[in-house]
Each structure stands twice: as C-alpha cells, then as structure tokens.
Amino acid sequence: MTPPADTAETVEASGPAGARRPRGPSWASRNYSLLTAAAFVTSLGSQGALIAAAFAVLESGGDGGDVGLVAAARTLPLVLFLLIGGAVADRLPRHRVMVAANALNFASQAVFAALVLLGEPQLWQMMLLTGLGGAGQAFFSPAAEGMLMSSVQGEQAGRAFAVFRMAMQGAGLGGAALGGAMVAVIGPGWVLAADAAAFAVAGSLRAFLDVRRIPKRAPGGGLLSDLREGWREFSGRPWLWGVVLQFSVANAVVGAADAVYGPLVARDHLGGAGPWGLALALFGGGTVTGALLMTRWKPRRLLLAGTLCVFPLALPAAALAVPVPIGVLCTAMFLTGVTLEVFGVSWMTALHQEIPEEKLSRVSAYDWFGSVALVPLAMASAGPAEAAFGRGTSLWGCAALVVVVTAAVLCVPDVRNLTRRTGPVSGGTPRADARPGAEDTDRRLIG
Template identity: 55%
Template sequence: MPKLTHFRVPHRAWAGRSYRIHTAATVVSGLGNAGAPIATAFAVLRMGGGAAEIGWVTGARLAATVLFLLVGGALADRLPRQRVMVAANLGNALSQALLAVLVLTGQARLWQVVLLAAANGIGLAFFAPASEGMVMESVDQRHAPRAFALFRTALNSSQIVGAALGGALVAAVGPGWVLALDAAGLAAAGGLRVFLRAAAPVPRGPGPGMLVELREGWQEFRSRRWLWVVVVQYGVVNACLIAAESVLGPLVADLRLGGPRPWGLANAAMGAGLVAGGLLMVRWQPRRLLLAGTLGVLMFGLPSAVLAAGAGLPLVAAAMFASGVGGTVYGVSWMIALQQEIPAARLSRVAAYDWCGSVALAPAGTAAAAPLAGGLGLDGALWASAAVMTALSLLVLAVPEVRELVRGTPAAAPAEPKRLEPVTA
C-alpha cells in the first residue's frame, strides 16, 4: 500500500484533471482529424479536380486561419480558454458534418468545399492558441518536458490510427464517411472539454481593449530575436511541407503508389514517427532547446525528396517516419521554450503570432504547388520543396540566440513594455 500511494501522488501532482481531460479530448478529435485531409483531397479528385483544386481547398482553410488567429489569441487571453475551445470544436464539427452530407449525397461542388474548408480554418484559429495555453497552464514548469512529450505522444498515437483508418475507409466506403467520423469526433471532444477547469483570466481594468492587447503581444513577440527568426523560418518550411503533403503527395500516391490506402499508410508511418519522437522526448531533455528543435525540422524535407526520387511505399513510409520524429522533437522543444520564456498572461497572444507566422505563407504554398508542378514537373516541384526546407533549417542556425537558448535558465527578458494607452478620437 505505501508503494501504491507513493506512485499515485507524483502522478496527480503534474497530470491533473484538466491535463487528462484535454489530452483525452485531443486523442478523440485527432482520430478524425488525421483522416479528414486524406478524405478531402480524394473527394476533390473524385469530383474531377486536380492539384489546383486541392490547393484551393487547402489554401482556403489556411487563409481563414491566418486571418482570424490574432483575434483567437486575444480572446484566449481574455476569456476562459475552455469556452473558446468548446465553441471552436462544435463549430468545426458542424462544418465537417455539412461537408460529409454534401459528399455522401453527391451534391458537393467545389465552391462549397472551399467555403466549408474556410469555416474549418476559422475554428482552428480560435482553438489553437487556447489549446496551447491550456496545456501550459495545466502543468507547472518542473514537469513541462514530460507533460508536453506525453501530450504529443497521445495526439500522435491517435493520428497513426486515424491516418491508416482514414485511408482504408476512403478506399472502402468513400471520403464522405471519413468526414462524418471527423465531425463526430470533434463534437465528442467539445463535450469532453466542457468539464475542463480552466484558470480564470487575468483581471483587466476598463482601459485598453483588444487592439491594445494585440499590440502588447506583438511587442512581446518581436522583442525576442530567437522567437521571430524561428517563426519566419518555419513559416516558409511549413508552406513547402503542406504543399508537398496536401497537394503534391496525394497526386503522387494516386499516380504511383496505388491510391488512398497506401497514402494513408504512409501518413500512419509519419504518425508512428511522431509517437516515437514523443517517447524519445520523455527521456531526452536536450540542453539547447532550439538547436535540438531545428535539427528536428531538418527531417521535414525527407518525404518530398523520397517521393521525387520515385521510391516505393516502404521507403516513403520510412521518410515519413523520420519526418515525424523530427516534428515531435521540434514541437516539444518549442513548447518548452515558449513556456520558459513568455509571461503566462501573454502566452496565448504570443502563440497566436507564432501560429500566424507559421501558417501565413501556407495558402501561397498550396496555390503555387500546381503551377510549380506544371513548370518543373511533379518530381521537380518536390525536389524544390525539399531543397528549400533543408536550406532554411540550416540557415536559421546562424542566429546565435537559436543555437544558445538553454533549458531551465530563461534568457534575460527585455524590459517590461509600458502598457499602451488606448487611442482616442
């Protein structure tokens, strides 16, 4: 009995009720979210679309996310994060359910898919900053590495199953049912998050409004060179990555790998890599956080290079696995750096600028994928994507703050900025 008590107390000390509920809800929604992009891409292909049409759908979702991210980050610092996440989950469940009905009944038109993809992107813009803030506020900094790594492992485990199941279901029963399952998972996740116990927002006086608070978040963001340099770098890398995996990859799968089922297995292999990276980060705590994270981003170019080389499914899956490992190494290291360096009261606003910078170029990347493939050929476009991702990941290491930011000893923060007074007419 003493041993059992000794085991449970430390567990409760860091993995509290809100952390467990949020993680469980993330797993539930992750099962559907992993299959939804595969389903959407092949739904567009079955409607007679091609690379350009897939790019429009993906670009609409990303553009909507970019446009609303800053508002979402400001609201997540003003309102209980739990309520923001629940509303976003339920809104996305509705948009995915409508898309599923249209696809299942054969009534889907491209403009409808684009519009619902944009609605899904708006939901993500409100959900993402609140979610990051929720994970960070549910555990203290002493246990953050373990908590972030296990959270990522749980999320990525669901993506393994979701991607493999999604690809198989698209091949077996069509993309509409995969989208319906995603809608159900999002609704269930929203229901779970109703029971979260979020910290109360910081009390605010009657003076400054949302615009002033966004300016404060911008000051926090731009005052740290390591922060904005990595976000700019990752923004370009992410644009190349999404173009390769959401537009060019499904085309290669349709032409050379055998369709949605093998592409789902390749995405499941990436999910397995994400889980393996999470298990690695539970035990490995690199001292130089951003150096380790950037080395992880170097793995992102492997799938594009392997697809361009005309490799078969085993080698594509291996490259996707390595990319997944690198993604979790980067993600966990980045989350720890943000929690360590950014004041909690401004964390969601900074996370919004982070997200905004990270996805701002993605719509352009997806829009450019088809013309680039037309000019360079499908393989040439993939080689170009791999080259850009690799070069930028090496270039960012030239910034001393990126190489030298150390775990557990927060860098000297800049002087607290003066609170901006509201502008009056």
Template identity: 55%
Template sequence: MRSDRTTTRRFAWAGRDYRIQTAATVVSGLGNAGAPIATAFAVLEGGGTVAEVGWVSAARLVPLVAFLLVGGALADRIPRHRVMAAANLFNALSQGVLAVLVLAGPAPLWALLLLSAAGGVGQAFYAPAAEGMIMEAVDPEHAGKAFSVYRMALNGSQIGGAALGGALTAAAGPGWVLALDAVGFAVAAGLRLLLRAAPGDRGPSGAGMLSELRSGWREFASRRWLWGVVLQFSVVMACISAVDSVYGAVAAEQRMGGARDWGLALSGFGIGMLAGGVLMTRWRPSRILLAGNHGVFLFALPALGLALHAPLPVLAGAMFVSGAGVTVFGVNWMLALQQEIPAAMFSRICAYDHLGSLALAPVGTALAGPAADALGLDGALWTCALVTLTLAAAVLVLPDVRRLRRAAVAPAAVGEPVPVG
C-alpha cells in the first residue's frame, strides 16, 4: 500500500489529460510500429522491386510534407484534441482499406501508393497538434520528466509493435498487421475524444490562416538554432528514411531471416529509445541543444551495422544505441521548443519543424532504389552513415546550438494564452 502511495506522489504531475494522451499514443503506436514492416513486405511479396518499396514509402511522405503547415495552423486555431481524433479516424479508415486489399490478394501498386499517401495526410494533421497537446498537459517545471515518460511509453509500444509486426508478418502475412494498425487508430481516436481543451484554448482568430502562417514563419526564421537544426535534419531524415523504410527490409530479405529478423532489430531500436527515456528522467543537461546533438551522431549506427553485414545481435545493439540517441535528442529538443516558443504559435512552429525535417525524406526513399543500383546496397548504406555523421558535426558551428541553456523554469506553460537539443 505504501508503494502505491509513493508511486502516486511520484507521478502527481501526470494529470488526467496527460494519462489519456499517453495511453492513446501507446495504443496507436503498437500497430503503427509494425505497419512499415508490413507495407514493405506487402510490396516485396507481391513481386515488387526495391525501387517500388521506396516509392510506396515516399507516397506517404509527400502528402505529409505538403499538408503539415495546414495542420499546424489548424491546431493553433481549434482545440488540438479534436484535430488529433479526426486524424486518427482518417488513418483508421485508410489502413483498414489497405488491410482488406492486401488480405484479398497482391494489392496493385497504385492502391498501395494511394493508401500510403492517405496515411501521410492523416499524420500531417496529427503531428503538430500532438506535440502541443502533450506539453500543455503538464506544468513547465515537470516538462522534461513528462516528455521523457511519454517517450518511454511510446517507445515501449514500439518495442512490442515492431516485434509483433515482424512475427505476425512472417506468420500470417502483412494484411493482418495493417488490420491491427487500423483498429489501434480507431481506439486512439475514441480516447482522444475524452481529452479536454485547455483553459483559454484556441478558437478561430480574426487573422486568416495565411497571415498566421506568415507570423509563424517569422518566429521560426528569427532563431538560428531552430532553422539550423531543422536544416540539418532535412538531410539526415532523408538518409534515415532510406535506411529504415527501404534498405533495412531489403537487407533482411537478402541476408538475414526476413521480416522476423528485421522486426527484432527494430525492437532493439525501441528498447534503446526506452533506455534513453529512463536516462532523460534523471539527466538534466544545462546546454540542452548541445546534449541533444550528441544523440544525432548515434543515428548513423544502423546504417553502419547493415553496411558491415553485422550479425543480428550486433545489428540489434547498434539499433539500441541509436534509439537511445533519438530519445536524448527528442527530449532536449522539445524542452528547447517549450522554453523558447510562445504557446500561441507552438503548433505552427512544430509544423515548420516537421516540414523542414521531412522535406527531403520523400526524395530519400524515392531515390533509395536508384542509389542502391548505382552504388550497391553497401555503398548506399555507407553514404547514409557518413552524411549523418558529417551533418551532426556541422551544426555545431552555430553558437546557439552550443550555448543555449536550460531555464530554471520555462517562461510560460504551453497552452497559456501568451509560452526537441
């Protein structure tokens, strides 16, 4: 009984909306972690090529990039939980249709492209709203711990989801994994409808959407550390997308045990993100952007492991360390955003962040096949790793990245009318 009371006091900062949002993220994350594995192997089992795997991945990313700004502006105008619930329902529908097509037989490439694109549209509206919502659910003094615990819950679901997705794809086929993803999105939408709008939450403003986007851009462009890191990530994410969405599945099919082994490797990545979350609940670096950028160097390890033909345990270890680096970066980056960005335009800044970071990801996945043809699979993997390491070093040229310090308490809580290092 004493243990229960101690646990309750330890998480007293985690209010109702924070718990609901975290639970919904875990539910949708279980299915979403396995969906990329299932989609890649749906293409390969239907006789698709490496290039076609890249095209299907790029088809999701193109509308994601195209609609992010609209999603961010919308989430700064109306209650964020409604935007998130609607996006989840849309994703449930698109993934459900995709599952039916894959279960019925080899899905035609055009259908895979179209439904993958639909999933990207839903994510474009969900992502900017989600980042604002989770941070407005806790007090600024608990922001680091809250986002670390949130990432631990999300990453825990990805561990199970990747392992389950790989095993279920190998045992029953990719269609059932996609069906579970659709169910997870539907359940998450229902949970998010239970969330409450924050006091003083946004409503339609007198300014038009284009005017609001322009003000968000001015806020974004005025901070060198912000656009510098986003510019770095625009190229890094193109490399990561090629490795995770294309090269990993192809290497697993050619050199390892197929979907099952790639799912286990991705589980190592998820466990690493979970370990990074534990670290970040205790580590409070003063120079948050510098600490976060240390994690970016670790992003190159999966590509290095695949290029070196590492056995599965070694590859899983590389994925583990890389996953820890992702969480170290993500928590410090979100702290920097919450500390420095006004709440009234938080979702718009997140949208510009996502837009810049993902702008080249469709190019990376679409060109993954031609790059592998030109350089060989190993040559393409080495290129991705070296580019990532070079850019992680290059961003340190910016003084603000090296010097931006954690405030004792963030100046204002995200979600008040006026506020990932």
C-alpha cells in the first residue's frame, strides 16, 4: 500500500504535440509496462521457490520445525529493515534500489540452488540465504510501490492497478502450480535456480526504467529525519493507520489459519493435500477474477467499498472450523479471493490519490511493516492455541477477530468518507493533463 514521491514523471501520452503516440492504453506508460512485466516474471518464480525451499529443507533431513525456521529467517529481516528500506527508497533513485535488491535476491537464490544441487545444505546456510532474500525484499517493496505509483497518472489509476494486480496474481497462481510440478519432476534445486534466473531477468527489465522526467529529490535531514517525516505522514491520517492496524490482525490470524490449521483440517477431514491445494487454487482464481472486476468497477467511496469486502476474509477460517465439505470450502476461498482484490485495488488507488509522491515509499514501508509484524507471532502461537483451546475454537477465534477489527475500522469517519477524485489528484501523482511541476495544495479528504 503506497502512493507518490517528489514529483511524478509525465506520461508519454502527455508529451509535446507531434510526439509519437504510445502503444496500448493511455494509462499504460512505458515504465508501467516494464514494471508489470518484471513483477509477472518474479511472481512466477517466487511462488514456485516457496514450495521448493520447503522441500529442500525436508530432503536435507529437516522436519516441519526446520521448515518453520527457514520461513522465519526470511520474515525477520523483512520486518527489521522495512522502515529503513522505505526511507532509502525515498532518498535514492527508486529504480536503483529495486535493481540492487533484485541482484541480492538473485545471488542468494543462486547460491541456495547450488547448495541443494551439489549436496546437502546445512540448516544455517539455508536460513542465512533466505534471510538475505528477506532483507532484499525489505528494500525492494517500498521502492517498487513508490515507482509503480509514479508510473500511473490521471483518473485511470484504479484500472492500471487492477491490471497490475491481475498480472501478479495470475503469475502467482501459475507459478505455484508449475513450481509444485517441477519440484516433483526435477527437484527443488532446479526450481530455486529458475527463481534466481527470474530475479536476473526482472532486474534487467527494471534497469531500463526511464526516470529522466522525475526531478532529483532535495537532500533531506538524514535517515532518522526521513523516518520521522514518514511517521508524521502515516500517523496523521486516521484512515491510513486504522486500516493498517486492521490488517495487522487480519493478516496474522488468516495466515495462521491457512498455513497451520488448513493443512491439518485437510489431512483429517478433507482427503489430504490434493483437496487443500484445490482450495488454494480457487483462492488464487478468485484474486484474478477480483482484479478483472476492478478494471471496470470504480467505487466512489474507495475505502468503504474496500473495507466491506474484507468481511468475507473470515469465511475460510469459519469453513475450516466446521469443517465443511471441500466444495463449500472452495466456494468460500474463491469468494474471499474476489473480495480481497476489491480491497487491494481500492487501497492502492486511495494511496495514489492521497499521499504526496515524495513520501510514498516511507508510507509504504510503515504500511508493510504493520501488515507483516504480527504474522510470525501468530504462526508461532497457532500450535499452543490449538493445544489450549482446540482446533475448532482457535479457527472460530480467527474468523471472529477478522470480523471485529473490520467492523472497528468502519467506525473511523475517514474510512467511510474518503471519496474517489474525478479531478486532479491532490496528494499523489499529478494527472497526465496537469502542468508539470504544478502544485496542488488541497490534500483534504472529500466527504
């Protein structure tokens, strides 16, 4: 979740008279197309790599606990470095931060693949390499979100974000299926190598981003000063920190339900990994469908529509708590995927519209930090909660928490009233038809 920074680049279609018209939709600038293509490539590789990393641990003699340690080794640096990554991305050219992060991810995955292919990797080696990948992601994500927001202009921003997310979700869905098949046929080492190659390709694409129309940022007062300024921007907007707090809880409990309880329920009641994989595939299909829907639908009250669509996020946990037949669970997962994308596109549009471009990556970092900070704690607590309260009660608790925090955030007036702009964007990237360098001073919420 994030929007604009110093001054946004001008869309190719808004160049001087007589300039060659760009191919494709007017909102699909060259930078946007490069960013979308690169994100598609990395999503395709990364989803398969998640499966490959788990099987690499197991094939080296590890158990479920070791798989969790390797996963935690990636999450911890992500949480620790996100805020610094956001400040760096607003201080340095964002495309260079992205390319450097991709280079780090390429190197760490390539070494991981080599260790798996050449012998039995040690647990500490796998934790170190996945940790480097998490650190790279901490710097990459805020820079990438800021760069994406700066590549989109005008009233078609929502459609552009929907297409971007549709490409990401589609690649993720295909990558998970392809990665699982490749792990079974050729082994996890080659899948990790393919992910490393994907990072190399994506980094090469991002190196061609055109930043000539983005003025250099004025030097700030230092890293800590940048972090404080980002915090003021974040904490001064109740709709922003309210939704981030909501998803701090929602992401944590849904993650625990899907990653810990879901496979156990599938094993005991649904017929094993096959039906659970089908349910996850239906969720992925729902996200693609939701993104497709948002290429056409433009809700006027962005966050009201988006937040109402978070309530179905409680359905999968409730369905697992019963537990319902696999057909009902698949329906719930598909519906959840659709509605979650309605929120995702609405959120990106709100950030693009409201946040000053020069602070976009810092705000994105606070957003990411809040959204993932509780996930490791929830994962670690899932087992003890099941032992103390039972699996069904724990799952009902997950569903209830989603409903409670979502209802609570609707009590924030700005969440209910933030309205889609139809004129020049105030806080975010200037429209394509705006005068370059013109400053819009009205950053108030409408409604």
